[in-house]
Amino acid sequence: MHIVLYAIRKSKGWLFEISLDLCIDLIWWTSEKRRDERAQQMICISSVIPLGWAIQCQQYLELDHRADCWSPTEWKQYIEKWLYNRIRNYNHSHIQYSEIQSVIPIEQIQLLWDDKLGKTEDIPFLLSTIEEKQNEGTQYPLSSTWKKQVMLGAITLAKMMTGRSLLATEYIMMMTDQQVDNIQEWKTYTQLAYLTQSLRLLTGVHIDPILGYQCQRCGSHTMNHTPCASCGSSACAYCETCLNLGRSRECTLLIQSVYVASSRTTPFSTIDIPIHTEHIQTKWGLSDAQTEATTSALHFLIGSANRLNPKAMLSKYLFATSFLSRINNKKQIPRTSYFTHKRFLLWAVTGAGKTEMTFPLIDSVLKNAGKVLVATPRRDVVLELAPRMAKAFSTTTMAVLYGGSEDRWQEADLTIATTHQLLRFSQAFDLVILDELDAFPFHNDPMLAYAANRCCKSDGAFVYLSATPPTALQKEIKRGTLAHAKVPARFHGHPLPVPKYISMPTVNNALKKKQLAHTLLKQLRYSVTRQAQIFVFVSRIALIESLVELLQSYFPQLSIAGTSSQDVERANKVLLFREQQIRILVTTTILERGVTIPYSDVYILDADSGLFDAASLVQMAGRAGRSKEDPKGLVIFASKQWTIEQKKAVAQIKLMNRIAKRKGYLHLSKSTDIR
Numbered sequence: 235m236h237i238v239l240y241a242i243r244k245s246k247g248w249l250f251e252i253s254l255d256l257c258i259d260l261i262w263w264t265s266e267k268r269r270d271e272r273a274q275q276m277i278c279i280s281s282v283i284p285l286g287w288a289i290q291c292q293q294y295l296e297l298d299h300r301a302d303c304w305s306p307t308e309w310k311q312y313i314e315k316w317l318y319n320r321i322r323n324y325n326h327s328h329i330q331y332s333e334i335q336s337v338i339p340i341e342q343i344q345l346l347w348d349d350k351l352g353k354t355e356d357i358p359f360l361l362s363t364i365e366e367k368q369n370e371g372t373q374y375p376l377s378s379t380w381k382k383q384v385m386l387g388a389i390t391l392a393k394m395m396t397g398r399s400l401l402a403t404e405y406i407m408m409m410t411d412q413q414v415d416n417i418q419e420w421k422t423y424t425q426l427a428y429l430t431q432s433l434r435l436l437t438g439v440h441i442d443p444i445l446g447y448q449c450q451r452c453g454s455h456t457m458n459h460t461p462c463a464s465c466g467s468s469a470c471a472y473c474e475t476c477l478n479l480g481r482s483r484e485c486t487l488l489i490q491s492v493y494v495a496s497s498r499t500t501p502f503s504t505i506d507i508p509i510h511t512e513h514i515q516t517k518w519g520l521s522d523a524q525t526e527a528t529t530s531a532l533h534f535l536i537g538s539a540n541r542l543n544p545k546a547m548l549s550k551y552l553f554a555t556s557f558l559s560r561i562n563n564k565k566q567i568p569r570t571s572y573f574t575h576k577r578f579l580l581w582a583v584t585g586a587g588k589t590e591m592t593f594p595l596i597d598s599v600l601k602n603a604g605k606v607l608v609a610t611p612r613r614d615v616v617l618e619l620a621p622r623m624a625k626a627f628s629t630t631t632m633a634v635l636y637g638g639s640e641d642r643w644q645e646a647d648l649t650i651a652t653t654h655q656l657l658r659f660s661q662a663f664d665l666v667i668l669d670e671l672d673a674f675p676f677h678n679d680p681m682l683a684y685a686a687n688r689c690c691k692s693d694g695a696f697v698y699l700s701a702t703p704p705t706a707l708q709k710e711i712k713r714g715t716l717a718h719a720k721v722p723a724r725f726h727g728h729p730l731p732v733p734k735y736i737s738m739p740t741v742n743n744a745l746k747k748k749q750l751a752h753t754l755l756k757q758l759r760y761s762v763t764r765q766a767q768i769f770v771f772v773s774r775i776a777l778i779e780s781l782v783e784l785l786q787s788y789f790p791q792l793s794i795a796g797t798s799s800q801d802v803e804r805a806n807k808v809l810l811f812r813e814q815q816i817r818i819l820v821t822t823t824i825l826e827r828g829v830t831i832p833y834s835d836v837y838i839l840d841a842d843s844g845l846f847d848a849a850s851l852v853q854m855a856g857r858a859g860r861s862k863e864d865p866k867g868l869v870i871f872a873s874k875q876w877t878i879e880q881k882k883a884v885a886q887i888k889l890m891n892r893i894a895k896r897k898g899y900l901h902l903s904k905s906t907d908i909r
C-alpha cells in the first residue's frame with residue numbers, strides 16, 4: 235500500500251507526516267484555528283513511497299530550518315540518503331539505492347502551501363482536487379456540508395474501532411459489516427480521525443531502531459522477505475508468526491484505536507464498597523471457598539496496586555522505566571503497556587467451579603460500564619462457556635469469537651474468545667480473565683502474551699484462572715509479587731481424590747505380550763463393577779488403538795473407544811462417553827482438562843513418562859470425583875517408576891486437601907481420607 239508522505243514546517247522545524255487524503259491535511263494544518271500549530275509551509279514528498287518507509291520518515295526524521303530554502307533536488311537527495319542508510323541496516327536482501335530513488339520522483343516534490351501566499355481555499359492542490367471531485371460527481375466538495383459529513387464519518391469510524399487493532403483489509407470488512415455510510419470515502423474519514431488522534435496509523439511490520447523488525451499485530455520478530463506487488467519493493471518484510479490471520483506486511487496499513495487512560499474513572503473505582511459477601515454468595519450460588527476467593531479478588535481490583543509490597547513496586551517501576559527508555563520514538567507512545575496492569579491469580583483446584591467464581595467479578599465491571607474479556611486457549615471451551623455466560627448475563631451484549639465465528643465485528647460488553655482472536659484488539663478491556671492460564675502456550679508462544687497484554691487497557695486488570703499455575707507464577711507468589719487466592723476445595727465440599735500408585739511394566743510391554751498387568755486388571759474390574767466411566771490416559775497417540783483392542787479382549791461386553799487430537803470424531807466420542815454409551819475411553823492429555831464426566835475413574839498409564847509433568851498429572855487426576863453424586867472417584871498412577879513429577883502432583887493434591895480441611899471447607903465424614 236502507498237500513502238502520501240509530506241513535510242511540514244512548524245515553528246520549531248520540519249516534521250514529516252503521512253496521509254491517506256492530502257486534502258484533509260491541507261485543510262487541517264492551514265486552518266487559522268491551529269494557531270501555533272499551524273503550518274508555515276507544506277511540501278509534498280511522494281505518493282508512491284511504500285507505507286513502511288513513509289512511516290520511518292514520519293517517526294524518526296526531523297529537520298531544522300536548514301531545509302527552508304532547499305530545492306526539490308536537495309529534498310530528494312537528503313531523504314533518499316537517510317532512508318537508504320536506515321533500511322540497509324535491517325533489510326537482509328541488500329536494498330539497492332536505485333529502488334529508493336524510484337519511490338521519490340523529483341516531479342512529485344512540490345510546495346503545497348506557504349502561509350505567506352494566500353488562503354486555504356486558494357491552495358492549487360485543493361483547487362485541482364475540487365475539480366476532480368466535481369468530475370466524479372461528489373456533492374459539495376470542500377463545502378461546509380462536506381466538512382460536516384467528513385467529521386461525522388471520522389467520528390463513526392473512531393467509535394467503531396474502539397479497542398480494535400485491524401489490518402486495512404479487516405478494517406474494510408468491518409466497515410462493510412457495520413454498513414458505514416459513504417464507505418468509499420473511508421480514506422478521507424480515516425485521515426481526519428488520525429489527525430484528531432482518535433486513530434493510529436501504523437504498518438503491519440515496523441522497523442524499530444533497537445528491536446529491528448517487529449510485527450505490530452503479534453509482536454513477533456520472525457520475518458520473511460518477498461518481492462511485493464502491493465508496494466513494489468523487491469524485499470517487503472512480512473510476519474510469519476501471525477500469517478494465518480492474514481498477511482501482516484511492512485507495507486500493510488494497521489489501524490489502531492487510541493486509548494487515553496488518565497482521562498476517565500475506571501470501573502474498578504466505581505465498584506460499590508463495602509462488598510456484601512452474603513449477597514454475592516446467595517446471588518451467584520457460591521460455596522464458602524468460592525465466595526472467599528472471589529471477594530478477595532474484588533477487593534484487590536478495587537484496591538489498585540497498593541497491595542503490592544514495596545519490593546514489587548520497585549521492580550515494576552524499574553521495568554517500566556527501562557522499557558520506556560528503549561522507546562526511541564519521538565511520539566513517545568509505548569506500544570504495549572504491560573507494566574501497568576493489576577494481576578490476580580485465582581488458584582482453584584479442578585472442580586472448584588472457577589467459572590462461577592468469575593461471575594461476581596464480571597458483573598461488577600459490567601455494572602460500571604466496563605468491558606470484559608474471557609479468553610481461553612481452546613475453541614471447544616469457548617463454545618462450552620458461551621451459553622453459561624449468556625445465561626448469567628442475559629441482558630449484556632456478548633460476542634463469541636473463534637476462527638470463523640460470525641460475531642467477528644460485533645461490539646459487545648462481554649467477549650468470550652480464543653487467544654488468537656486477541657490479536658485484533660488493542661486497549662479494549664477493563665478486565666481480562668485468562669482461563670486455564672497454564673494451558674496458554676505463553677512460554678513457547680510470546681505472541682499470545684503480547685496480544686493479551688495489548689488488549690487489556692493500561693489501567694485494566696488481569697485475573698488468571700488455573701488449577702496448576704506455571705512455575706513462574708508460583709515463584710511470583712512466593713516472592714510476594716502476585717496477588718492471589720487459593721480455592722482448595724471443590725464446590726461440592728469433598729476432598730480431591732488422592733492418586734493411588736500401581737506398579738506395572740510399560741504399556742508397550744503389555745501390548746507386546748498382549749497381557750495387562752494383574753494389578754491394573756484388578757483395579758479396572760473394580761471400576762467396571764462400580765459402574766464407573768473409565769478414563770485411560772496414555773502418553774502417546776500411537777498406543778491408543780492397540781490398547782483399545784487389548785482392553786476389549788478383557789472386557790468384551792463393554793463399549794471401549796479411543797480418541798486423540800487427530801480424531802475428527804472426538805467431540806462425538808466424548809458425548810457418547812458422557813452418555814455412558816462408551817464405558818472406557820482411551821485418550822491422551824488432549825482430554826486432561828475441560829471435560830467433566832460424572833461417575834468417572836481415572837487411570838494414567840506410564841505415569842512416569844517424561845511427557846507427563848506434575849501439572850498435567852494433576853489435571854488428569856482432576857477428572858475424577860467431579861459430581862456431587864460420586865465425589866470420591868478413583869485415580870490410579872500406573873507405572874514402572876515413581877517419578878518426581880508424580881510425587882509433586884500427589885503432594886499438591888494433598889496440600890490443597892489439607893488447606894481445605896483447615897479452613898473448614900470440607901464436609902468430612904469419618905471415612906474421608908485426605909492424607
Ligand SMILES: [Zn+2]
Nearest residue numbers: 462465470485
Ligand atoms: Zn509491500
Ligand SMILES: [Zn+2]
Nearest residue numbers: 449452473476
Ligand atoms: Zn505478526
